[in-house]
Amino acid sequence: MLDEKTNVPDADENTDLIRSAEILAIGTEVLLGDLVDTNTAWLSRRLAGLGISVYRHMTVGDNKQRIVAALLEASCRADLVITTGGLGPTSDDLTNECLGLAATRQMVEYPEARRHVDEMFARFGRQPTSSNYKQALFPEGARLIPNPLGTAMGALLELDGALVATFPGVPIEMKRMFEETLEPFIKLRTAGAIVSRTLWFTGIGESALAEKVQDLLDASDPTVAPLAGQGKVRLRVTSRAATHEEAEKRIEPVAEDILNRLKEYYFGEKDETLEGAVGRLLTENCATLALAESCTGGLLAKRLTDKAGSSVYFVEGLVTYSNEAKERLLGVPRELLVEHGAVSEPVARAMAKGVREDADTDYGLSVTGVAGPDGGTEEKPVGLVFVGLSDASGTVAEKLDLSAWRRSREAIRERSANRAFDLLRRRILEKR
Amino acid sequence: MLDEKTNVPDADENTDLIRSAEILAIGTEVLLGDLVDTNTAWLSRRLAGLGISVYRHMTVGDNKQRIVAALLEASCRADLVITTGGLGPTSDDLTNECLGLAATRQMVEYPEARRHVDEMFARFGRQPTSSNYKQALFPEGARLIPNPLGTAMGALLELDGALVATFPGVPIEMKRMFEETLEPFIKLRTAGAIVSRTLWFTGIGESALAEKVQDLLDASDPTVAPLAGQGKVRLRVTSRAATHEEAEKRIEPVAEDILNRLKEYYFGEKDETLEGAVGRLLTENCATLALAESCTGGLLAKRLTDKAGSSVYFVEGLVTYSNEAKERLLGVPRELLVEHGAVSEPVARAMAKGVREDADTDYGLSVTGVAGPDGGTEEKPVGLVFVGLSDASGTVAEKLDLSAWRRSREAIRERSANRAFDLLRRRILEKR
Numbered sequence A, B: 001m002l003d004e005k006t007n008v009p010d011a012d013e014n015t016d017l018i019r020s021a022e023i024l025a026i027g028t029e030v031l032l033g034d035l036v037d038t039n040t041a042w043l044s045r046r047l048a049g050l051g052i053s054v055y056r057h058m059t060v061g062d063n064k065q066r067i068v069a070a071l072l073e074a075s076c077r078a079d080l081v082i083t084t085g086g087l088g089p090t091s092d093d094l095t096n097e098c099l100g101l102a103a104t105r106q107m108v109e110y111p112e113a114r115r116h117v118d119e120m121f122a123r124f125g126r127q128p129t130s131s132n133y134k135q136a137l138f139p140e141g142a143r144l145i146p147n148p149l150g151t152a153m154g155a156l157l158e159l160d161g162a163l164v165a166t167f168p169g170v171p172i173e174m175k176r177m178f179e180e181t182l183e184p185f186i187k188l189r190t191a192g193a194i195v196s197r198t199l200w201f202t203g204i205g206e207s208a209l210a211e212k213v214q215d216l217l218d219a220s221d222p223t224v225a226p227l228a229g230q231g232k233v234r235l236r237v238t239s240r241a242a243t244h245e246e247a248e249k250r251i252e253p254v255a256e257d258i259l260n261r262l263k264e265y266y267f268g269e270k271d272e273t274l275e276g277a278v279g280r281l282l283t284e285n286c287a288t289l290a291l292a293e294s295c296t297g298g299l300l301a302k303r304l305t306d307k308a309g310s311s312v313y314f315v316e317g318l319v320t321y322s323n324e325a326k327e328r329l330l331g332v333p334r335e336l337l338v339e340h341g342a343v344s345e346p347v348a349r350a351m352a353k354g355v356r357e358d359a360d361t362d363y364g365l366s367v368t369g370v371a372g373p374d375g376g377t378e379e380k381p382v383g384l385v386f387v388g389l390s391d392a393s394g395t396v397a398e399k400l401d402l403s404a405w406r407r408s409r410e411a412i413r414e415r416s417a418n419r420a421f422d423l424l425r426r427r428i429l430e431k432r
Helices: A039-049 A064-077 A095-102 A111-123 A130-136 A171-187 A206-212 A214-218 A244-265 A274-284 A299-304 A323-330 A334-340 A345-359 A409-431 B039-049 B064-077 B095-102 B111-123 B130-136 B171-187 B206-212 B214-218 B244-265 B274-284 B299-304 B323-330 B334-340 B345-359 B409-431
Strands: A020-026 A053-060 A080-084 A107-109 A137-139 A143-145 A154-159 A162-167 A193-202 A223-229 A232-241 A266-269 A289-293 A314-320 A363-369 A384-391 A394-401 B020-026 B053-060 B080-084 B107-109 B137-139 B143-145 B154-159 B162-167 B193-202 B223-229 B232-241 B266-269 B289-293 B314-320 B363-369 B384-391 B394-401
Touching (some): A053 B064, A064 B053, A107 A111, A154 A171, A206 A232, A206 A244, A232 A244, A266 A274, A274 A409, A289 A299, A299 B299, A314 A323, A314 B323, A323 A334, A345 A384, A345 A394, A363 A394, A384 A409, B020 B064, B053 B064, B064 B080, B064 B162, B080 B171, B095 B107, B095 B137, B130 B137, B137 B154, B143 B171, B154 B171, B193 B244, B206 B244, B214 B223, B214 B244, B232 B244, B266 B274, B274 B299, B274 B409, B289 B299, B289 B345, B299 B314, B314 B345, B323 B345, B334 B345, B345 B384, B363 B394, B394 B409
Parallel strands (some): A020 A053, A020 A080, A080 A162, A289 A314, B289 B363
Antiparallel strands (some): A053 B053, A154 A162, A193 A232, A314 B314, A363 A384, B193 B232, B223 B232
16 A cells, blocks of 8 residues: 555554554644644544544654654654654755654655645646655655645655654645545554444434433443534544454443434434434435525525435525515514514424425424524523424424524524424334 | 622732633543644734733643643743633533642632522522532632623633633633633733734735745735635634734735735635625625525525625526526526536526526626536536626626636535636625
């Protein structure tokens, strides 16, 4: 998988099993907080999945001395050091040079890396300048990590008994390079596997859920850990074993036990979202949906259409921010708006029914509320939200009290969307 | 600002000026990548604004030995060490205990912290258990950092000549505590100020923009740094000086020079967004807007309503995902859809005009395109998008070629939204 170079010691000769890793993000823009680093979290999850213990994350700026120090420290502690960032063509990009300094290796031009720069530029119909060929310089003895998406190749080099792998900071390039080259390389050198299964729940608070599985949370193998956010709770079941299969075998009965206890709140595994679960159920039932949103302002529609393929079940979404639009587009009677106000149970019902009838869909889903941070009154405080659902069997509405999140418009909108999607999800399930 | 305790050495006696800092995030959930840490980036920006150099970020798990080691290392390098996380009531929460170990101080119960736990529980109508009083234990001699939003108070303690401040990991609590307590404390102890101004541009690529200000990018005071993303580019102008005022004075002529050269692409300062700029212009002109979205699926409406106050100018948004909905809701003629297809210039125009007329607004804005990753054809590839704009003076449409981002549905949708908002922004400006 890795380029073979003559006269280069084979990494296997120098490396034993890889049991531990550290991740080093390099770049002043990350250090100054101009960029939130998501690479490190992604790499951590992948390393955990490979059974490797991550000891520490570090971030340093584009500063030679600090990069070298961090590389040397990390390679003392861990078997594998992964760096992201600092592989560009500018004078601020220092990672490979610092790796050379730390390992006391000369920088040399790699012909295949030079060819790669030429090829990538040709693909975009442009000419490289001399500074671009900086990306062909690597510490002598390094193996190259191919980058099919950009000019910056990575390096793999031994440093003080550890392996250091350098990756660019562009997430899409880093991920592809990790998956295609480093991950298979690591897999041959790990002592076991950590396997995790993530189960998603909604409609139950974190502490109420924890009570129901407290004995499992206290157990040590597999471990079960809860994590809550925006009205959803996930349980991560993790086991470490000699093989992937063995770890999975240990997880299975625990996961089943959890699902038995919490069945009514469960909505999916892994990266499942509530809109994903709703989409799946609608597709399976050949059913269609229309949305009428007020305070969520298009958030439900946006989330439904984040993934491709939603056109199968999603017909239309009406963001009726003004009362006039609620009347005109959804046929909400003016008397209802005057008597109860736009944020009320009757209006939520009328919105759901109106959009379903207008779009001629199986389901109509609506949200109306006070998302704040201003605009609340004593009678209708920030966080008061109604979600409505209409289908052929009738129309219902649910009142939500999200006033505990009154300081965050975003939290109120996200939680409202989650509750609305969950209302629809349960309705579809009931019918089956 | 900080609680005064008798027999505690005043921090001023032990501390000189604060010139440098490191940030330490503590928590296995961050180390495993289950949680992307946004606290560190936020703190870095605030520290930069106070003129403090941040040397390094670190993350360690809930592990006593590793937390103590990281605290000792960081306090050797920097004047100030800020930790986030690990202040909860469970056995995994080790930060203050480790600070005590590192500083060889006993853990003692602070009566005011115990009272605070009682008060916070009373506020939520619940009873603390004995484990909750763990949050009243601090290393002897620490000063407390009040937490108005949660039970976890922070600690401020000298360690090897550096100051260590511990904060909870909940962002809203950490930010409030930092702003109310640590920031004023730091301000009295800084040697100078770093001031930054961020200017936002759109409608020009990063390299084309860089060419126009290359001389300024090469200058060293103030420094000018570009950062690009999703069709927008920002330039950050930074100066370090003895006082805030002096730094601002150095920045001003450079910022003005930049604005003169790039006026036509400039849309705002600081945290400005394109939808924010559009909202401001609509408000100033007492104008109203309606949206018709296809491939963006509600993203424009969602972004417009992310901030409160948009109901002044935003009347409605129609997410017409199906052709039938485009006909029924927007009055797009069926012939147009059949002849040109939904992703076409005539349909983009008809959508913008249709929604404007239906909603009776000053402006109608539309987006139709192929967001991918599937669904592209040779004639209409993924990334082909049309944005339409209609007002009393007429209706126009613009063709966008976003095929370079064909691997990312999100990038195509975000860039389409940005171009649509920019089209409207320019139209409003032309009229003035």
